[in-house]
Amino acid sequence: MDSSLRVGIDVGGTFTDLVAFDEHSGETLLIKLPSTPRDPSDGVIQAFTHLSDSSQGQVAVLVHASTIGTNLFLGQLGLDVPRGALVTTRGFRDVLEIGRQRRAELYNPFFERPQPLVERHLRFTVSERMSHEGRAITAVDEEEVRALARAIGEANVETVAVGFLHAYANPEHERKVKAILERELPGTVIVASHEVNPEYREYERISTTVVNSLLIPVVSSYLQRIKERMSEAGATAPVYIMQSNGGLAAVDVASRLPVATIESGPATGVAASAFWSRMLGIDNVLSFDMGGTTTKAGAVIDGRPQLRSEYEIGGNVHGGRIVGGSGYPVRFPFIDLAEVSGGGGTIAWVEGGDALRVGPVSAGADPGPACYGKGGEDPTVTDANLILGRLGPAGLAGGEVRTLPELAERAMERKVARPLGIPLVQAAHGALEIVNNHMMRALRLVSIERGYDPRDLTLLAFGGAGPMHGPFLAEGLGIAEVLVPPSAGAFSALGLILADFRHDLIQSVMKLASHMDRQSLEEAFQALEGEASRLLSSEGFAADQVVVERQLDLRYLGQSYEIAVPVLQTLESTLSSFHLRHRETYGYAAEAEPIEVVNARLIASGITAKPRFDTAGATEGTSPPQASDSRRVFFPDTGWIETAVYSRETLLPGNRIAGPAIIEQYDATTVVPPQWNAAADEYLNLRLRRRND
Numbered sequence: 001m002d003s004s005l006r007v008g009i010d011v012g013g014t015f016t017d018l019v020a021f022d023e024h025s026g027e028t029l030l031i032k033l034p035s036t037p038r039d040p041s042d043g044v045i046q047a048f049t050h051l052s053d054s055s056q057g058q059v060a061v062l063v064h065a066s067t068i069g070t071n072l073f074l075g076q077l078g079l080d081v082p083r084g085a086l087v088t089t090r091g092f093r094d095v096l097e098i099g100r101q102r103r104a105e106l107y108n109p110f111f112e113r114p115q116p117l118v119e120r121h122l123r124f125t126v127s128e129r130m131s132h133e134g135r136a137i138t139a140v141d142e143e144e145v146r147a148l149a150r151a152i153g154e155a156n157v158e159t160v161a162v163g164f165l166h167a168y169a170n171p172e173h174e175r176k177v178k179a180i181l182e183r184e185l186p187g188t189v190i191v192a193s194h195e196v197n198p199e200y201r202e203y204e205r206i207s208t209t210v211v212n213s214l215l216i217p218v219v220s221s222y223l224q225r226i227k228e229r230m231s232e233a234g235a236t237a238p239v240y241i242m243q244s245n246g247g248l249a250a251v252d253v254a255s256r257l258p259v260a261t262i263e264s265g266p267a268t269g270v271a272a273s274a275f276w277s278r279m280l281g282i283d284n285v286l287s288f289d290m291g292g293t294t295t296k297a298g299a300v301i302d303g304r305p306q307l308r309s310e311y312e313i314g315g316n317v318h319g320g321r322i323v324g325g326s327g328y329p330v331r332f333p334f335i336d337l338a339e340v341s342g343g344g345g346t347i348a349w350v351e352g353g354d355a356l357r358v359g360p361v362s363a364g365a366d367p368g369p370a371c372y373g374k375g376g377e378d379p380t381v382t383d384a385n386l387i388l389g390r391l392g393p394a395g396l397a398g399g400e401v402r403t404l405p406e407l408a409e410r411a412m413e414r415k416v417a418r419p420l421g422i423p424l425v426q427a428a429h430g431a432l433e434i435v436n437n438h439m440m441r442a443l444r445l446v447s448i449e450r451g452y453d454p455r456d457l458t459l460l461a462f463g464g465a466g467p468m469h470g471p472f473l474a475e476g477l478g479i480a481e482v483l484v485p486p487s488a489g490a491f492s493a494l495g496l497i498l499a500d501f502r503h504d505l506i507q508s509v510m511k512l513a514s515h516m517d518r519q520s521l522e523e524a525f526q527a528l529e530g531e532a533s534r535l536l537s538s539e540g541f542a543a544d545q546v547v548v549e550r551q552l553d554l555r556y557l558g559q560s561y562e563i564a565v566p567v568l569q570t571l572e573s574t575l576s577s578f579h580l581r582h583r584e585t586y587g588y589a590a591e592a593e594p595i596e597v598v599n600a601r602l603i604a605s606g607i608t609a610k611p612r613f614d615t616a617g618a619t620e621g622t623s624p625p626q627a628s629d630s631r632r633v634f635f636p637d638t639g640w641i642e643t644a645v646y647s648r649e650t651l652l653p654g655n656r657i658a659g660p661a662i663i664e665q666y667d668a669t670t671v672v673p674p675q676w677n678a679a680a681d682e683y684l685n686l687r688l689r690r691r692n693d
Contacts, residue, residue: 008496014292016043102325134170149184219258247502270298272495370411383408462491489667501606532604
């Protein structure tokens with residue numbers, strides 16, 4: 001019987017990871033290669049070529065994740081943002097420029113807001129008008145729109161975003177104008193706001209539409225290039241894309257709505273954490289993904305990733321969060337992440353002659369850390385771990401990426417130790433202490449600041465560098481257990497083949513709950529479910545493979561922001577649930593206040609076939625593991641100490657290892673500090689806990 005492979009490829013800033021799961025044998029193949037930042041598709045094809053050389057199986061499904069959308073607006077692709085136009089209601093030409101009264105730097109008198117993505121002379125207006133109730137006040141003048149189309153054509157733009165006042169209540173005018181523009185401007189990308197974000201708040205809705213329109217040429221061409229190059233490499237399997245909400249979408253859908261894939265790459269790790277925690281029966285985990293460039297932290301509560309409804313693309317990051325008002329708002333469900341410059345390639349440097357800093361600059365994939373021997377001269381977190389013995393001299397990715405201790409020591413000595421007048425070991429340890437504090441701050445953002453006590457959570461540590469740092473972060477946060485999955489270095493890529501398809505659909509309501517009737521609410525949800533059914537059917541899902549969840553966005557009358565709550569059997573019970581959720585979130589509930597229904601929201605999932613992870617056998621009575629080597633490792637409480645080194649591939653369920661110890665595998669290294677123990681469970685996860693003695 002021929003093998004059938006489910007393949008996930010995750011393009012990171014430093015490494016491109018591939019996971020191939022054989023549905024017949026249950027075996028997993030891992031491939032880790034340096035990324036190709038200028039053209040991420042090169043790294044994808046290189047990984048797939050390695051797979052073809054290593055396996056004779058036929059690829060049944062290929063799922064991909066990348067951050068091409070974010071990188072475009074950060075200027076990291078070597079491409080210019082496409083030239084686009086905006087068509088909006090007369091009098092609202094400057095909506096992108098006015099925005100919201102939010103200052104990213106409150107006390108900086110020289111702060112400048114980001115320039116609008118559409119220049120003013122490319123922002124056109126139409127004399128139409130719709131009321132907030134969806135009633136047409138001023139009809140669209142078709143001749144005016146045709147004249148406007150001629151002006152847009154002369155402006156030589158690639159995309160046009162159409163966003164009218166109150167189109168969330170009635171999109172009729174947007175549909176009419178879009179149809180005229182498509183006839184008059186063939187080959188130009190035309191996007192209307194009701195197709196992207198049919199919610200009230202004009203600035204955020206129009207900003208989201210503009211961002212989506214500008215991403216379409218770049219993302220669609222990238223995805224098409226992936227499909228073509230995969231076909232040339234002999235793969236005829238369908239290609240799917242991870243979205244920012246942790247669900248998958250077909251390439252055609254993602255090409256029309258690329259704004260949904262902006263945080264595609266970071267979302268994969270939290271999606272994998274959610275599946276893994278449910279499989280192990282662990283309700284609440286902190287997802288800690290430390291790669292080569294950044295660290296991503298997220299929370300999984302009751303087996304579900306925590307989400308947020310808005311993101312700012314291209315904004316400034318402070319302490320792991322995008323600074324409000326520094327970027328371009330995008331309204332779409334995103335997995336709630338905190339991201340800091342804390343990867344293996346993050347550079348350590350000295351500021352002002354006497355202050356050690358780590359980040360935000362990264363050595364990336366090229367040239368990479370100094371120890372790679374590829375021309376890098378700056379010391380990084382990877383170099384520090386190598387100097388302290390926590391990372392072995394054999395190299396990474398099974399030796400495919402070599403590590404040269406003498407180059408790491410030379411860079412750390414020249415750039416940090418000598419300028420600060422401190423020993424080399426102190427410089428390396430200081431760099432790790434600083435980056436650990438950065439990463440703990442990210443973990444606090446998604447736990448303590450969201451009302452969750454990290455001491456009640458399990459830290460799920462993955463990424464190439466996550467298992468090296470996980471126990472030290474757990475000690476700082478008071479977390480009792482660190483869980484390291486088997487394929488830790490490629491765990492995010494594994495998340496790609498564990499995810500379901502997901503689409504978030506929304507319809508504006510804007511009524512007091514007391515004025516809502518069950519029939520109108522049911523009609524709204526049925527319309528959304530019909531759209532979801534058509535969408536998932538186009539992606540190959542039958543009705544019995546579709547699961548929907550109804551939600552209402554609710555708020556007390558007069559509030560500015562709403563809370564999404566699941567729809568229960570009656571409207572009254574749903575409102576009671578809102579009061580409870582409001583109390584949990586803000587510490588109080590105003591049960592006597594009227595409640596406003598802002599949106600009806602539908603989460604539609606297409607359930608995919610999941611890989612089956614079998615247990616590896618009994619967990620008791622297993623003989624102690626044998627160390628494969630030993631080396632001197634530096635720990636802050638003990639100094640240098642001879643430390644046993646184990647090969648993770650030889651561990652069996654029930655094996656227990658007393659720290660200090662190093663556990664090496666193809667794609668990651670786990671550090672077990674003194675006073676900690678590690679044990680392999682029935683799924684061959686490593687469970688690290690601090691000893692009580």
